Amino acid sequence: MSPNEHHDPHAQIHHGAGPHQQGQYQQGGNQLSSGQPVFCPECGAPVNLRGTAVSAVCEYCDSTVVRSGVDLKLIGKVSALIDNGSPILLHSKGKFDNLPFVVDGRLQVQYERGTWNEWFLNFADGTIGWLADAQNQYSILKPIDPNQVAGRVPSFHDFHPGQPFRIAGRTVVVVDRRGAGYKGAEGLLPFQAVPGMQFFGVDLRGYxxxxxxxxxxxxxxxxxxxxxxxxxxxxxxxxLFPLRRFEGWPPAQPPRA
Known part of the structure:
Protein backbone atom coordinates (compact mmCIF):
# COMPACT_ATOMS: atom_id res chain seq x y z
CA MET A 1 0.00 0.00 0.00
CA SER A 2 1.38 3.39 -0.93
CA PRO A 3 1.69 6.08 1.77
CA ASN A 4 -1.04 8.15 0.11
CA GLU A 5 -3.69 5.46 0.21
CA HIS A 6 -6.09 5.25 3.15
CA HIS A 7 -4.45 3.40 6.03
CA ASP A 8 -5.93 1.16 8.64
CA PRO A 9 -4.77 2.88 11.85
CA HIS A 10 -3.96 -0.53 13.34
CA ALA A 11 -1.45 -1.30 10.58
CA GLN A 12 2.14 -0.93 11.74
CA ILE A 13 4.77 1.43 10.47
CA HIS A 14 7.58 2.40 12.79
CA HIS A 15 8.75 5.96 13.00
CA GLY A 16 9.97 8.70 15.25
CA ALA A 17 13.33 7.39 16.47
CA GLY A 18 13.49 10.77 18.00
CA PRO A 19 16.09 13.48 18.28
CA HIS A 20 15.71 13.65 22.03
CA GLN A 21 17.47 10.63 23.43
CA GLN A 22 18.78 12.84 26.21
CA GLY A 23 15.20 13.77 27.15
CA GLN A 24 15.28 17.20 25.52
CA TYR A 25 12.71 18.88 23.31
CA GLN A 26 14.59 20.42 20.37
CA GLN A 27 13.22 22.92 17.87
CA GLY A 28 16.52 24.54 17.05
CA GLY A 29 19.05 25.49 19.69
CA ASN A 30 22.74 26.30 20.03
CA GLN A 31 24.32 26.19 16.61
CA LEU A 32 27.89 25.92 15.42
CA SER A 33 29.11 28.67 13.17
CA SER A 34 29.05 27.52 9.55
CA GLY A 35 32.65 28.70 9.18
CA GLN A 36 34.03 26.85 12.21
CA PRO A 37 36.32 23.97 11.09
CA VAL A 38 35.76 20.62 12.82
CA PHE A 39 38.05 17.61 12.46
CA CYS A 40 37.65 13.96 13.45
CA PRO A 41 39.72 13.20 16.59
CA GLU A 42 40.38 9.68 15.25
CA CYS A 43 41.66 10.26 11.70
CA GLY A 44 41.88 14.04 11.35
CA ALA A 45 39.45 14.24 8.43
CA PRO A 46 37.07 17.21 8.24
CA VAL A 47 33.64 16.60 9.79
CA ASN A 48 30.69 18.71 8.69
CA LEU A 49 29.24 19.15 12.20
CA ARG A 50 26.96 22.17 11.89
CA GLY A 51 23.68 23.69 12.98
CA THR A 52 21.91 21.89 15.85
CA ALA A 53 23.77 18.61 15.19
CA VAL A 54 25.27 17.00 18.29
CA SER A 55 26.94 14.01 16.63
CA ALA A 56 28.26 13.08 13.20
CA VAL A 57 29.61 9.93 11.57
CA CYS A 58 33.01 10.51 9.98
CA GLU A 59 32.81 9.64 6.28
CA TYR A 60 36.41 8.37 6.30
CA CYS A 61 36.76 6.15 9.39
CA ASP A 62 33.11 5.62 10.52
CA SER A 63 33.82 7.02 13.99
CA THR A 64 30.95 8.73 15.79
CA VAL A 65 32.08 12.23 16.76
CA VAL A 66 30.14 14.08 19.48
CA ARG A 67 30.19 17.80 20.24
CA SER A 68 30.29 18.67 23.94
CA GLY A 69 30.46 22.43 24.29
CA VAL A 70 33.56 23.48 22.35
CA ASP A 71 35.15 20.02 22.61
CA LEU A 72 34.84 16.91 20.45
CA LYS A 73 34.97 13.31 21.63
CA LEU A 74 34.70 9.83 20.13
CA ILE A 75 32.02 7.41 21.32
CA GLY A 76 32.75 4.43 19.07
CA LYS A 77 32.42 3.21 15.50
CA VAL A 78 29.11 2.59 13.80
CA SER A 79 28.11 -0.78 12.40
CA ALA A 80 27.76 -1.15 8.66
CA LEU A 81 24.37 -0.06 7.37
CA ILE A 82 22.13 -2.73 5.85
CA ASP A 83 21.14 -1.96 2.26
CA ASN A 84 17.37 -2.21 2.62
CA GLY A 85 16.63 -0.71 -0.78
CA SER A 86 15.83 2.83 0.33
CA PRO A 87 15.75 5.36 -2.53
CA ILE A 88 16.56 8.25 -0.16
CA LEU A 89 20.02 9.85 -0.19
CA LEU A 90 21.92 12.07 2.21
CA HIS A 91 21.83 15.76 1.20
CA SER A 92 18.63 15.36 -0.84
CA LYS A 93 16.22 18.29 -0.58
CA GLY A 94 12.46 18.61 -0.48
CA LYS A 95 9.51 20.53 0.97
CA PHE A 96 7.00 19.58 3.67
CA ASP A 97 3.97 21.84 4.06
CA ASN A 98 5.78 24.32 1.77
CA LEU A 99 8.80 24.49 4.10
CA PRO A 100 12.13 23.49 2.48
CA PHE A 101 14.34 20.91 4.19
CA VAL A 102 17.57 19.01 3.61
CA VAL A 103 18.27 15.39 4.56
CA ASP A 104 21.27 15.68 6.89
CA GLY A 105 21.53 12.24 8.52
CA ARG A 106 20.24 8.70 8.77
CA LEU A 107 19.67 6.44 11.73
CA GLN A 108 19.07 2.76 10.93
CA VAL A 109 17.00 1.09 13.62
CA GLN A 110 16.76 -2.63 14.29
CA TYR A 111 14.06 -4.54 16.15
CA GLU A 112 12.88 -8.14 16.25
CA ARG A 113 11.13 -8.00 12.85
CA GLY A 114 13.81 -6.21 10.84
CA THR A 115 15.16 -2.71 10.23
CA TRP A 116 13.86 0.68 9.18
CA ASN A 117 15.43 4.07 8.46
CA GLU A 118 14.95 7.41 10.17
CA TRP A 119 16.26 10.34 8.10
CA PHE A 120 17.14 13.49 10.05
CA LEU A 121 15.74 16.66 8.45
CA ASN A 122 16.85 20.25 8.95
CA PHE A 123 14.20 22.76 7.89
CA ALA A 124 14.78 26.23 6.49
CA ASP A 125 13.23 27.88 9.57
CA GLY A 126 15.70 26.19 11.96
CA THR A 127 13.34 23.44 13.13
CA ILE A 128 14.03 19.73 12.79
CA GLY A 129 12.08 16.61 11.87
CA TRP A 130 12.34 12.97 10.85
CA LEU A 131 11.41 11.19 7.63
CA ALA A 132 10.47 7.60 8.50
CA ASP A 133 11.24 5.08 5.76
CA ALA A 134 9.89 1.54 6.15
CA GLN A 135 8.80 -0.92 3.45
CA ASN A 136 8.15 1.81 0.86
CA GLN A 137 5.96 3.77 3.26
CA TYR A 138 7.01 7.23 4.39
CA SER A 139 5.96 9.76 7.00
CA ILE A 140 7.36 13.03 8.33
CA LEU A 141 7.12 13.88 12.02
CA LYS A 142 8.25 16.93 13.97
CA PRO A 143 8.64 17.36 17.75
CA ILE A 144 6.13 19.39 19.72
CA ASP A 145 6.18 20.75 23.26
CA PRO A 146 6.23 17.82 25.77
CA ASN A 147 3.83 19.79 27.98
CA GLN A 148 1.09 18.84 25.52
CA VAL A 149 1.20 15.25 26.81
CA ALA A 150 2.69 15.68 30.30
CA GLY A 151 0.32 14.09 32.81
CA ARG A 152 -2.15 13.17 30.06
CA VAL A 153 -0.79 9.80 28.92
CA PRO A 154 0.03 6.63 30.88
CA SER A 155 3.49 5.26 31.55
CA PHE A 156 5.31 3.42 28.76
CA HIS A 157 4.44 -0.03 30.14
CA ASP A 158 0.71 0.78 30.38
CA PHE A 159 0.16 1.39 26.65
CA HIS A 160 -1.60 -1.38 24.70
CA PRO A 161 -2.58 -1.72 21.01
CA GLY A 162 -6.03 -0.34 20.24
CA GLN A 163 -6.16 2.25 23.03
CA PRO A 164 -7.58 5.59 21.76
CA PHE A 165 -6.07 8.95 22.71
CA ARG A 166 -6.52 12.60 21.82
CA ILE A 167 -3.06 14.14 21.32
CA ALA A 168 -2.35 17.62 19.94
CA GLY A 169 -5.81 17.82 18.41
CA ARG A 170 -5.53 14.41 16.75
CA THR A 171 -7.61 11.32 17.52
CA VAL A 172 -5.24 8.37 17.31
CA VAL A 173 -4.99 4.77 18.51
CA VAL A 174 -1.99 2.81 19.74
CA VAL A 175 -0.54 0.52 17.07
CA ASP A 176 2.73 -0.48 18.73
CA ARG A 177 4.81 -0.25 21.87
CA ARG A 178 8.40 -1.30 21.33
CA GLY A 179 12.02 -1.18 22.21
CA ALA A 180 14.59 -1.06 19.42
CA GLY A 181 18.32 -0.56 18.94
CA TYR A 182 20.55 1.53 16.71
CA LYS A 183 21.95 -0.59 13.91
CA GLY A 184 24.03 2.13 12.27
CA ALA A 185 24.11 5.77 11.21
CA GLU A 186 25.51 8.21 8.69
CA GLY A 187 25.71 11.97 8.44
CA LEU A 188 24.54 14.30 11.22
CA LEU A 189 22.25 13.56 14.17
CA PRO A 190 20.86 15.89 16.87
CA PHE A 191 21.74 13.61 19.81
CA GLN A 192 24.51 11.27 20.94
CA ALA A 193 23.96 8.17 18.83
CA VAL A 194 25.93 5.64 20.87
CA PRO A 195 26.33 2.44 18.82
CA GLY A 196 24.05 -0.29 20.18
CA MET A 197 21.92 2.09 22.27
CA GLN A 198 18.35 0.94 22.95
CA PHE A 199 15.38 3.29 22.86
CA PHE A 200 11.69 2.99 23.68
CA GLY A 201 8.61 4.45 22.05
CA VAL A 202 4.89 4.14 21.39
CA ASP A 203 3.42 4.63 17.91
CA LEU A 204 -0.13 5.89 17.40
CA ARG A 205 -2.09 6.36 14.21
CA GLY A 206 -5.27 8.05 12.99
CA TYR A 207 -7.70 7.40 10.16
CA LEU A 240 12.56 14.82 -2.68
CA PHE A 241 15.51 15.05 -5.08
CA PRO A 242 17.90 13.56 -5.98
CA LEU A 243 16.94 9.95 -5.33
CA ARG A 244 18.99 6.78 -5.59
CA ARG A 245 18.85 5.11 -8.99
CA PHE A 246 17.99 1.43 -9.37
CA GLU A 247 18.56 -0.68 -12.46
CA GLY A 248 15.43 -0.76 -14.59
CA TRP A 249 13.85 2.25 -12.87
CA PRO A 250 13.40 5.56 -14.72
CA PRO A 251 15.62 8.31 -13.28
CA ALA A 252 13.97 10.68 -10.81
CA GLN A 253 13.21 14.12 -12.18
CA PRO A 254 13.90 17.33 -10.25
CA PRO A 255 10.75 19.06 -8.97
CA ARG A 256 9.35 21.94 -10.97
CA ALA A 257 10.37 25.36 -9.72
Missing part, protein backbone atom coordinates in the same frame (compact mmCIF):
# COMPACT_ATOMS: atom_id res chain seq x y z
CA UNK A 208 -6.68 10.53 8.20
CA UNK A 209 -2.97 9.72 7.73
CA UNK A 210 -1.98 11.20 11.12
CA UNK A 211 0.99 9.81 13.01
CA UNK A 212 2.04 10.38 16.60
CA UNK A 213 5.11 8.94 18.31
CA UNK A 214 5.79 9.22 22.04
CA UNK A 215 9.50 8.78 22.63
CA UNK A 216 10.98 7.83 26.01
CA UNK A 217 14.57 7.91 24.76
CA UNK A 218 16.78 5.21 26.26
CA UNK A 219 14.86 4.94 29.57
CA UNK A 220 11.21 3.77 29.60
CA UNK A 221 10.83 4.37 33.35
CA UNK A 222 9.93 8.06 33.40
CA UNK A 223 6.75 10.05 32.74
CA UNK A 224 8.01 12.73 30.33
CA UNK A 225 7.95 11.33 26.77
CA UNK A 226 8.63 13.70 23.90
CA UNK A 227 5.76 13.74 21.37
CA UNK A 228 6.25 13.83 17.61
CA UNK A 229 3.35 14.53 15.26
CA UNK A 230 3.05 14.32 11.50
CA UNK A 231 1.47 12.46 8.63
CA UNK A 232 2.08 10.02 5.81
CA UNK A 233 3.74 11.41 2.68
CA UNK A 234 4.95 10.23 -0.70
CA UNK A 235 8.39 11.10 -2.05
CA UNK A 236 6.73 12.75 -5.05
CA UNK A 237 4.53 14.89 -2.79
CA UNK A 238 7.51 16.30 -0.90
CA UNK A 239 9.56 16.68 -4.10
Missing amino acids: AEEFVTLDWGNDPNHDQPVPFVGRAVSLAEIG
Whole structure:
Protein backbone atom coordinates (compact mmCIF):
# COMPACT_ATOMS: atom_id res chain seq x y z
CA MET A 1 0.00 0.00 0.00
CA SER A 2 1.38 3.39 -0.93
CA PRO A 3 1.69 6.08 1.77
CA ASN A 4 -1.04 8.15 0.11
CA GLU A 5 -3.69 5.46 0.21
CA HIS A 6 -6.09 5.25 3.15
CA HIS A 7 -4.45 3.40 6.03
CA ASP A 8 -5.93 1.16 8.64
CA PRO A 9 -4.77 2.88 11.85
CA HIS A 10 -3.96 -0.53 13.34
CA ALA A 11 -1.45 -1.30 10.58
CA GLN A 12 2.14 -0.93 11.74
CA ILE A 13 4.77 1.43 10.47
CA HIS A 14 7.58 2.40 12.79
CA HIS A 15 8.75 5.96 13.00
CA GLY A 16 9.97 8.70 15.25
CA ALA A 17 13.33 7.39 16.47
CA GLY A 18 13.49 10.77 18.00
CA PRO A 19 16.09 13.48 18.28
CA HIS A 20 15.71 13.65 22.03
CA GLN A 21 17.47 10.63 23.43
CA GLN A 22 18.78 12.84 26.21
CA GLY A 23 15.20 13.77 27.15
CA GLN A 24 15.28 17.20 25.52
CA TYR A 25 12.71 18.88 23.31
CA GLN A 26 14.59 20.42 20.37
CA GLN A 27 13.22 22.92 17.87
CA GLY A 28 16.52 24.54 17.05
CA GLY A 29 19.05 25.49 19.69
CA ASN A 30 22.74 26.30 20.03
CA GLN A 31 24.32 26.19 16.61
CA LEU A 32 27.89 25.92 15.42
CA SER A 33 29.11 28.67 13.17
CA SER A 34 29.05 27.52 9.55
CA GLY A 35 32.65 28.70 9.18
CA GLN A 36 34.03 26.85 12.21
CA PRO A 37 36.32 23.97 11.09
CA VAL A 38 35.76 20.62 12.82
CA PHE A 39 38.05 17.61 12.46
CA CYS A 40 37.65 13.96 13.45
CA PRO A 41 39.72 13.20 16.59
CA GLU A 42 40.38 9.68 15.25
CA CYS A 43 41.66 10.26 11.70
CA GLY A 44 41.88 14.04 11.35
CA ALA A 45 39.45 14.24 8.43
CA PRO A 46 37.07 17.21 8.24
CA VAL A 47 33.64 16.60 9.79
CA ASN A 48 30.69 18.71 8.69
CA LEU A 49 29.24 19.15 12.20
CA ARG A 50 26.96 22.17 11.89
CA GLY A 51 23.68 23.69 12.98
CA THR A 52 21.91 21.89 15.85
CA ALA A 53 23.77 18.61 15.19
CA VAL A 54 25.27 17.00 18.29
CA SER A 55 26.94 14.01 16.63
CA ALA A 56 28.26 13.08 13.20
CA VAL A 57 29.61 9.93 11.57
CA CYS A 58 33.01 10.51 9.98
CA GLU A 59 32.81 9.64 6.28
CA TYR A 60 36.41 8.37 6.30
CA CYS A 61 36.76 6.15 9.39
CA ASP A 62 33.11 5.62 10.52
CA SER A 63 33.82 7.02 13.99
CA THR A 64 30.95 8.73 15.79
CA VAL A 65 32.08 12.23 16.76
CA VAL A 66 30.14 14.08 19.48
CA ARG A 67 30.19 17.80 20.24
CA SER A 68 30.29 18.67 23.94
CA GLY A 69 30.46 22.43 24.29
CA VAL A 70 33.56 23.48 22.35
CA ASP A 71 35.15 20.02 22.61
CA LEU A 72 34.84 16.91 20.45
CA LYS A 73 34.97 13.31 21.63
CA LEU A 74 34.70 9.83 20.13
CA ILE A 75 32.02 7.41 21.32
CA GLY A 76 32.75 4.43 19.07
CA LYS A 77 32.42 3.21 15.50
CA VAL A 78 29.11 2.59 13.80
CA SER A 79 28.11 -0.78 12.40
CA ALA A 80 27.76 -1.15 8.66
CA LEU A 81 24.37 -0.06 7.37
CA ILE A 82 22.13 -2.73 5.85
CA ASP A 83 21.14 -1.96 2.26
CA ASN A 84 17.37 -2.21 2.62
CA GLY A 85 16.63 -0.71 -0.78
CA SER A 86 15.83 2.83 0.33
CA PRO A 87 15.75 5.36 -2.53
CA ILE A 88 16.56 8.25 -0.16
CA LEU A 89 20.02 9.85 -0.19
CA LEU A 90 21.92 12.07 2.21
CA HIS A 91 21.83 15.76 1.20
CA SER A 92 18.63 15.36 -0.84
CA LYS A 93 16.22 18.29 -0.58
CA GLY A 94 12.46 18.61 -0.48
CA LYS A 95 9.51 20.53 0.97
CA PHE A 96 7.00 19.58 3.67
CA ASP A 97 3.97 21.84 4.06
CA ASN A 98 5.78 24.32 1.77
CA LEU A 99 8.80 24.49 4.10
CA PRO A 100 12.13 23.49 2.48
CA PHE A 101 14.34 20.91 4.19
CA VAL A 102 17.57 19.01 3.61
CA VAL A 103 18.27 15.39 4.56
CA ASP A 104 21.27 15.68 6.89
CA GLY A 105 21.53 12.24 8.52
CA ARG A 106 20.24 8.70 8.77
CA LEU A 107 19.67 6.44 11.73
CA GLN A 108 19.07 2.76 10.93
CA VAL A 109 17.00 1.09 13.62
CA GLN A 110 16.76 -2.63 14.29
CA TYR A 111 14.06 -4.54 16.15
CA GLU A 112 12.88 -8.14 16.25
CA ARG A 113 11.13 -8.00 12.85
CA GLY A 114 13.81 -6.21 10.84
CA THR A 115 15.16 -2.71 10.23
CA TRP A 116 13.86 0.68 9.18
CA ASN A 117 15.43 4.07 8.46
CA GLU A 118 14.95 7.41 10.17
CA TRP A 119 16.26 10.34 8.10
CA PHE A 120 17.14 13.49 10.05
CA LEU A 121 15.74 16.66 8.45
CA ASN A 122 16.85 20.25 8.95
CA PHE A 123 14.20 22.76 7.89
CA ALA A 124 14.78 26.23 6.49
CA ASP A 125 13.23 27.88 9.57
CA GLY A 126 15.70 26.19 11.96
CA THR A 127 13.34 23.44 13.13
CA ILE A 128 14.03 19.73 12.79
CA GLY A 129 12.08 16.61 11.87
CA TRP A 130 12.34 12.97 10.85
CA LEU A 131 11.41 11.19 7.63
CA ALA A 132 10.47 7.60 8.50
CA ASP A 133 11.24 5.08 5.76
CA ALA A 134 9.89 1.54 6.15
CA GLN A 135 8.80 -0.92 3.45
CA ASN A 136 8.15 1.81 0.86
CA GLN A 137 5.96 3.77 3.26
CA TYR A 138 7.01 7.23 4.39
CA SER A 139 5.96 9.76 7.00
CA ILE A 140 7.36 13.03 8.33
CA LEU A 141 7.12 13.88 12.02
CA LYS A 142 8.25 16.93 13.97
CA PRO A 143 8.64 17.36 17.75
CA ILE A 144 6.13 19.39 19.72
CA ASP A 145 6.18 20.75 23.26
CA PRO A 146 6.23 17.82 25.77
CA ASN A 147 3.83 19.79 27.98
CA GLN A 148 1.09 18.84 25.52
CA VAL A 149 1.20 15.25 26.81
CA ALA A 150 2.69 15.68 30.30
CA GLY A 151 0.32 14.09 32.81
CA ARG A 152 -2.15 13.17 30.06
CA VAL A 153 -0.79 9.80 28.92
CA PRO A 154 0.03 6.63 30.88
CA SER A 155 3.49 5.26 31.55
CA PHE A 156 5.31 3.42 28.76
CA HIS A 157 4.44 -0.03 30.14
CA ASP A 158 0.71 0.78 30.38
CA PHE A 159 0.16 1.39 26.65
CA HIS A 160 -1.60 -1.38 24.70
CA PRO A 161 -2.58 -1.72 21.01
CA GLY A 162 -6.03 -0.34 20.24
CA GLN A 163 -6.16 2.25 23.03
CA PRO A 164 -7.58 5.59 21.76
CA PHE A 165 -6.07 8.95 22.71
CA ARG A 166 -6.52 12.60 21.82
CA ILE A 167 -3.06 14.14 21.32
CA ALA A 168 -2.35 17.62 19.94
CA GLY A 169 -5.81 17.82 18.41
CA ARG A 170 -5.53 14.41 16.75
CA THR A 171 -7.61 11.32 17.52
CA VAL A 172 -5.24 8.37 17.31
CA VAL A 173 -4.99 4.77 18.51
CA VAL A 174 -1.99 2.81 19.74
CA VAL A 175 -0.54 0.52 17.07
CA ASP A 176 2.73 -0.48 18.73
CA ARG A 177 4.81 -0.25 21.87
CA ARG A 178 8.40 -1.30 21.33
CA GLY A 179 12.02 -1.18 22.21
CA ALA A 180 14.59 -1.06 19.42
CA GLY A 181 18.32 -0.56 18.94
CA TYR A 182 20.55 1.53 16.71
CA LYS A 183 21.95 -0.59 13.91
CA GLY A 184 24.03 2.13 12.27
CA ALA A 185 24.11 5.77 11.21
CA GLU A 186 25.51 8.21 8.69
CA GLY A 187 25.71 11.97 8.44
CA LEU A 188 24.54 14.30 11.22
CA LEU A 189 22.25 13.56 14.17
CA PRO A 190 20.86 15.89 16.87
CA PHE A 191 21.74 13.61 19.81
CA GLN A 192 24.51 11.27 20.94
CA ALA A 193 23.96 8.17 18.83
CA VAL A 194 25.93 5.64 20.87
CA PRO A 195 26.33 2.44 18.82
CA GLY A 196 24.05 -0.29 20.18
CA MET A 197 21.92 2.09 22.27
CA GLN A 198 18.35 0.94 22.95
CA PHE A 199 15.38 3.29 22.86
CA PHE A 200 11.69 2.99 23.68
CA GLY A 201 8.61 4.45 22.05
CA VAL A 202 4.89 4.14 21.39
CA ASP A 203 3.42 4.63 17.91
CA LEU A 204 -0.13 5.89 17.40
CA ARG A 205 -2.09 6.36 14.21
CA GLY A 206 -5.27 8.05 12.99
CA TYR A 207 -7.70 7.40 10.16
CA ALA A 208 -6.68 10.53 8.20
CA GLU A 209 -2.97 9.72 7.73
CA GLU A 210 -1.98 11.20 11.12
CA PHE A 211 0.99 9.81 13.01
CA VAL A 212 2.04 10.38 16.60
CA THR A 213 5.11 8.94 18.31
CA LEU A 214 5.79 9.22 22.04
CA ASP A 215 9.50 8.78 22.63
CA TRP A 216 10.98 7.83 26.01
CA GLY A 217 14.57 7.91 24.76
CA ASN A 218 16.78 5.21 26.26
CA ASP A 219 14.86 4.94 29.57
CA PRO A 220 11.21 3.77 29.60
CA ASN A 221 10.83 4.37 33.35
CA HIS A 222 9.93 8.06 33.40
CA ASP A 223 6.75 10.05 32.74
CA GLN A 224 8.01 12.73 30.33
CA PRO A 225 7.95 11.33 26.77
CA VAL A 226 8.63 13.70 23.90
CA PRO A 227 5.76 13.74 21.37
CA PHE A 228 6.25 13.83 17.61
CA VAL A 229 3.35 14.53 15.26
CA GLY A 230 3.05 14.32 11.50
CA ARG A 231 1.47 12.46 8.63
CA ALA A 232 2.08 10.02 5.81
CA VAL A 233 3.74 11.41 2.68
CA SER A 234 4.95 10.23 -0.70
CA LEU A 235 8.39 11.10 -2.05
CA ALA A 236 6.73 12.75 -5.05
CA GLU A 237 4.53 14.89 -2.79
CA ILE A 238 7.51 16.30 -0.90
CA GLY A 239 9.56 16.68 -4.10
CA LEU A 240 12.56 14.82 -2.68
CA PHE A 241 15.51 15.05 -5.08
CA PRO A 242 17.90 13.56 -5.98
CA LEU A 243 16.94 9.95 -5.33
CA ARG A 244 18.99 6.78 -5.59
CA ARG A 245 18.85 5.11 -8.99
CA PHE A 246 17.99 1.43 -9.37
CA GLU A 247 18.56 -0.68 -12.46
CA GLY A 248 15.43 -0.76 -14.59
CA TRP A 249 13.85 2.25 -12.87
CA PRO A 250 13.40 5.56 -14.72
CA PRO A 251 15.62 8.31 -13.28
CA ALA A 252 13.97 10.68 -10.81
CA GLN A 253 13.21 14.12 -12.18
CA PRO A 254 13.90 17.33 -10.25
CA PRO A 255 10.75 19.06 -8.97
CA ARG A 256 9.35 21.94 -10.97
CA ALA A 257 10.37 25.36 -9.72
